[in-house]
Structure formats: C-alpha cells, structure tokens
Amino acid sequence: MKARLAQLWRSMPVRLALLLVLLFSTVSLLSLAASYAVTQNSFEAAIRADLEQDIAGFRAAPNAGAVALLVDAESRDTDPSRIVLSYISPNGRLFGNGAIARDDEGYHIVSLTQDRAEYDGAYLALTIPLYGGQLTVARSRAQIEALGTVFLNILLISLLPTVLIALSGGLYLARRSKRHVEVIGHTLDDLTDGDLAARVSVSPNWADDMIRIGNKVNQMAGAQEAQMQMVRQVSSDIAHDLKTPIQRVAVHLDDLARLVPPETEGGILLEKAQDEVTGIASVFQSLLQIASVESGSPKSHFQPVDLNQLCLTFSEVYEPAATASNHSLIAEVPPEPIKVKGDKNLLGQVIANLVENALRHTPEGSRISLSLKTQDEHAVIEVADNGAGIPEAEREKVLRRLYRLDASRNTPGNGLGLSLVEGVVKLHGGTLQLLDNAPGLKVRIVI
Incomplete structure (x- = not known):
C-alpha cells in the first residue's frame, strides 16, 4: 500500500x-x-x-x-x-x-x-x-x-x-x-518473454500521448514479429529444401555401404559419414517440426489425452535405457485420471525429450523422476534429476534453437529438444519452467 x-x-x-x-x-x-x-x-x-x-x-x-x-x-x-x-x-x-x-x-x-x-x-x-x-x-x-x-x-x-x-x-x-502505463508495461513484458503476438489494447478514452505511445509499441511489436516470422520461414524453407537432397545422400550412402566391407578403412569412414548425415537429417526434421508446431496447425487434431497413461508408457519405454546407463527412473502418477485436450504424439515427444535429456546429461547413478499431478485445475508434469543442472543465467538461453551449453557439446544432441518442448507447450496453452532442483534440474510443465 x-x-x-x-x-x-x-x-x-x-x-x-x-x-x-x-x-x-x-x-x-x-x-x-x-x-x-x-x-x-x-x-x-x-x-x-x-x-x-x-x-x-x-x-x-x-x-x-x-x-x-x-x-x-x-x-x-x-x-x-x-x-x-x-x-x-x-x-x-x-x-x-x-x-x-x-x-x-x-x-x-x-x-x-x-x-x-x-x-x-x-x-x-x-x-x-x-x-x-x-x-x-x-x-x-x-x-x-x-x-x-x-x-x-x-x-x-x-x-x-x-x-x-x-x-x-x-x-x-x-x-x-498508472493503469495505462501498466497495460503498456505488461505488453512489453510479454514481448520480452517471447510472446511476439502481444499488443497494447489502446482505448479511445486514453490521453493522446498514451495513445501515441501504445501505437508505437504495437508498431514496434508488429515489425519485430514480422522479422521473426521471416527468420523462421527462411529456416523452415531451408530445412524443407534440403531435406530431400539429404535423404538422397543417405540412400546413396546406404547403397554404398552394401558394396564396401565395414571392417575396411573405407567402411569405417562410410559409417561416420552415415552418422553425420543422420544427425543433419535429424536437425532439419526437428526444425520442420518446430515450424509446424509454431504455425498452430496441429490444433485442428486436438483430442482428449490421458496423461496418466502417457507418463506410464514413456516411463516403461525408457526404463531399460535408464537401467543400462545405471540411472534410476521413477514415475509418480496419481490413480485418478488427468486428461487434457491436445495432440497425444506431440505431448509424448515432450516427455520423451525431457527424459532423454535427463539420461544424457546426468552422470551414472543419478535419480530421475517423472511426476504428474493437478494444481489449481491445471495438469502439472515434472521431470527432475539430481545432476549438475543448468545455471540460472543459462536457462533462458537453452530454449533457443541450436543453443547448447559448453558442458554438453561433447554429448549427442542438436540443441533443438527444449525449443521443440517449449513450442509444444505453448501450442497447448501451457507454460514451461526450468527450476533448480537443488541439486539438479526440474522441468515443470503446466497445462
């Protein structure tokens, strides 16, 4: 007060x-x-x-x-x-x-x-x-x-x-x-947080100077959104145009692998080339998938999704991999059903990406938990581990496309997993938070 x-x-x-x-x-x-x-x-x-x-x-x-x-x-x-x-x-x-x-x-x-x-x-x-x-x-x-x-x-x-x-x-x-300034301030906060569609709702009964400021903010936001759309479109076009040639290269390498003995020097180099092409194809596939998610087109296929069953399924799928890498994967799912309206495949990929990240970036013997609960009539999915975690200053950056921490550059991945997770969560009207698990990282999704 x-x-x-x-x-x-x-x-x-x-x-x-x-x-x-x-x-x-x-x-x-x-x-x-x-x-x-x-x-x-x-x-x-x-x-x-x-x-x-x-x-x-x-x-x-x-x-x-x-x-x-x-x-x-x-x-x-x-x-x-x-x-x-x-x-x-x-x-x-x-x-x-x-x-x-x-x-x-x-x-x-x-x-x-x-x-x-x-x-x-x-x-x-x-x-x-x-x-x-x-x-x-x-x-x-x-x-x-x-x-x-x-x-x-x-x-x-x-x-x-x-x-x-x-x-x-x-x-x-x-x-x-003050109310008018707060409206403009909230819009600027939304733009800063990445919501480029945010606009100031200018009212005719505002003062002339506030109307001019609001219109200028909207003009700036529109230009910024157009530029980002252009960048995304360019990256999507490049990924789409190169996807077919890369697939052809992969097919040619597969044909060549049948002719070259794998134990020879040429066979070893050929196998490395196949791995690199597979990685490149994965990057372009992820870029195309992110572009599809950001366009909102999957919303037309939204259906009720049983999150309980989805979490249990992926817990069972990754249990062998966790055991093989000496990790402990625990699923905490309530008995009462929790359902949301969405795309089952995309939500499943979100859980898969988060569990894979936890398995990939934590040392042996680490504990990984996959939990589901409700909070204030929202579904909450959390994937937590007790590994090294992500420094607070880097948590916003890891959501960018192709961004990787220095400590994870020698591990498999392309820096697009969390970008895709964020895009899917926003598509479902949810929020994504990267929190400190003390120690480790906790990823919280609220839908």
Missing part, C-alpha cells in the same frame, strides 16, 4: 497538481495580502478622520471648564471598549472614561474606576493640548483586527476546496495514467 502511494505521489499528474496548487496558493496569498493591506490602511485612515472630527468638536468649546463638562457628559454615554475620552484640566483633575498610562511595556488605557482595570485591545489615539490642559481621544482598532480574521477565513474558504479538488484530480489522473 505504501509503495503504491509513493508511486502515485511521484507521478507526473500529481506533481503538476501540486505545482498548480502551490502557484494558486501563492497568487491567492499575495492577492489577499495586498487587499488586506489596502483595506487596513483605509480603515485606519477612516479612524484617524473620526479622531480629527472628535477633536474638532471639543475645540469648539469656549474654555477648559466647558471642555471638561463636554468630555464628562459624552463619556457617560460612550462605551470605553469603542471610544475612550480623557481630559486633564489645567488644575490636574481628570475627566472622561479612561486614562493613558505608561510603563516599561509602553502605553496602556486604564479605567477611571477604583480597580483601574486595563482595557483590552488596541486603540488609535490622538492627544492635543487644549486650554492649558490635555485632551486625548482614542478609538478601538477592533474592526481592523477583526479584518485579519475575516481575510484569513476567506483564504481558507477559497484555498482549501481548490487544494482538495486539485489533489483529487491529480490522484485520479495519476491512477488512470
């Missing part, structure tokens, strides 16, 4: 959404900050104008006594949390609803009651000398301070939905793009 979230956060749509959110937030903050500054200055200018007007009203009084009476009268009807009036007469007497006090922390406005309580909040004050006394009028800045809260609420109300919508849209686009 964490890995998926990390992938989403690293995706381009989410990054673009975050960038847009950051850009929008920055612009919104700057705009609101500028608006707040302008509005704050306007409010302060209005308060200062009101203070000037208040001062002008008190200046209209004829003397200090009249100012004191006017301040005292208005302060009774004025809320000190909004407006504070203070007049110190020439004889030092204080009139109004508050007084300006100063200490180390600065100026404060305190009540004229006995508790001398300090008024909360900030004020804008204007003080002038008047008729030998001192007049102070202060107005609260509560509206300006409330303005900051209002602008903050506006910012949150406008910004949060935008952030949520942008992030939700980015995550949605990221998940959607």
Whole structure:
C-alpha cells in the first residue's frame, strides 16, 4: 500500500497538481495580502478622520471648564471598549472614561474606576493640548483586527476546496495514467518473454500521448514479429529444401555401404559419414517440426489425452535405457485420471525429450523422476534429476534453437529438444519452467 502511494505521489499528474496548487496558493496569498493591506490602511485612515472630527468638536468649546463638562457628559454615554475620552484640566483633575498610562511595556488605557482595570485591545489615539490642559481621544482598532480574521477565513474558504479538488484530480489522473502505463508495461513484458503476438489494447478514452505511445509499441511489436516470422520461414524453407537432397545422400550412402566391407578403412569412414548425415537429417526434421508446431496447425487434431497413461508408457519405454546407463527412473502418477485436450504424439515427444535429456546429461547413478499431478485445475508434469543442472543465467538461453551449453557439446544432441518442448507447450496453452532442483534440474510443465 505504501509503495503504491509513493508511486502515485511521484507521478507526473500529481506533481503538476501540486505545482498548480502551490502557484494558486501563492497568487491567492499575495492577492489577499495586498487587499488586506489596502483595506487596513483605509480603515485606519477612516479612524484617524473620526479622531480629527472628535477633536474638532471639543475645540469648539469656549474654555477648559466647558471642555471638561463636554468630555464628562459624552463619556457617560460612550462605551470605553469603542471610544475612550480623557481630559486633564489645567488644575490636574481628570475627566472622561479612561486614562493613558505608561510603563516599561509602553502605553496602556486604564479605567477611571477604583480597580483601574486595563482595557483590552488596541486603540488609535490622538492627544492635543487644549486650554492649558490635555485632551486625548482614542478609538478601538477592533474592526481592523477583526479584518485579519475575516481575510484569513476567506483564504481558507477559497484555498482549501481548490487544494482538495486539485489533489483529487491529480490522484485520479495519476491512477488512470498508472493503469495505462501498466497495460503498456505488461505488453512489453510479454514481448520480452517471447510472446511476439502481444499488443497494447489502446482505448479511445486514453490521453493522446498514451495513445501515441501504445501505437508505437504495437508498431514496434508488429515489425519485430514480422522479422521473426521471416527468420523462421527462411529456416523452415531451408530445412524443407534440403531435406530431400539429404535423404538422397543417405540412400546413396546406404547403397554404398552394401558394396564396401565395414571392417575396411573405407567402411569405417562410410559409417561416420552415415552418422553425420543422420544427425543433419535429424536437425532439419526437428526444425520442420518446430515450424509446424509454431504455425498452430496441429490444433485442428486436438483430442482428449490421458496423461496418466502417457507418463506410464514413456516411463516403461525408457526404463531399460535408464537401467543400462545405471540411472534410476521413477514415475509418480496419481490413480485418478488427468486428461487434457491436445495432440497425444506431440505431448509424448515432450516427455520423451525431457527424459532423454535427463539420461544424457546426468552422470551414472543419478535419480530421475517423472511426476504428474493437478494444481489449481491445471495438469502439472515434472521431470527432475539430481545432476549438475543448468545455471540460472543459462536457462533462458537453452530454449533457443541450436543453443547448447559448453558442458554438453561433447554429448549427442542438436540443441533443438527444449525449443521443440517449449513450442509444444505453448501450442497447448501451457507454460514451461526450468527450476533448480537443488541439486539438479526440474522441468515443470503446466497445462
């Protein structure tokens, strides 16, 4: 789950959404900050104008006594949390609803009651000398301070939905793009695994760039498949064209063998030539058979095949050869029947090739097992041995045509057995795995 979230956060749509959110937030903050500054200055200018007007009203009084009476009268009807009036007469007497006090922390406005309580909040004050006394009028800045809260609420109300919508849209686009990328990735994996018929299923509702990428992948896969088909066709044509001449050479050598005594030097050379021609004919026959399997033509003859009987039959066929080479061949077949739809001869050749490979490439005394079982409604055939096995780095390579390991170049074979096995397994819709038997090799076929 964490890995998926990390992938989403690293995706381009989410990054673009975050960038847009950051850009929008920055612009919104700057705009609101500028608006707040302008509005704050306007409010302060209005308060200062009101203070000037208040001062002008008190200046209209004829003397200090009249100012004191006017301040005292208005302060009774004025809320000190909004407006504070203070007049110190020439004889030092204080009139109004508050007084300006100063200490180390600065100026404060305190009540004229006995508790001398300090008024909360900030004020804008204007003080002038008047008729030998001192007049102070202060107005609260509560509206300006409330303005900051209002602008903050506006910012949150406008910004949060935008952030949520942008992030939700980015995550949605990221998940959607991720699905499209996974479709393309799975197709590339299939192509890498050898399925040259794999194609990207491009949907019209994909983004234009993803459609272009999908079409390019399909174009590349089509060209690769065409090239491989051409190579296979060339090899099949060569094998087909040379099969008849090689057979004629084999017939001529057989005729010549009747005329040359086998114990002579010419007879010995003739026997070697016959063996070489037989090997060449076997290679071409295998190439033609692989071409036939890959074309899919045997599918038209598929019939139910009893794998139990098939495994037991080939176990009995190769038992004498295993005994002669001091190998132990064991068949593990369940009593309940396991059947698949396929070509009996081709499936039999698969088992034969695998058992022959195990007999040929393991030392004397090795144990070889041929087992059959079911797993998740699939038939599983396994041929395992305890020989040297195949290095993991070579397991993909041995499935190529004519590829042979260095250790097996001096043993009989043409490097086409496993290629044919893989082709037959794919023809039957199955999978082929070369696994480590610790020690040895285990070949698993799932159909």
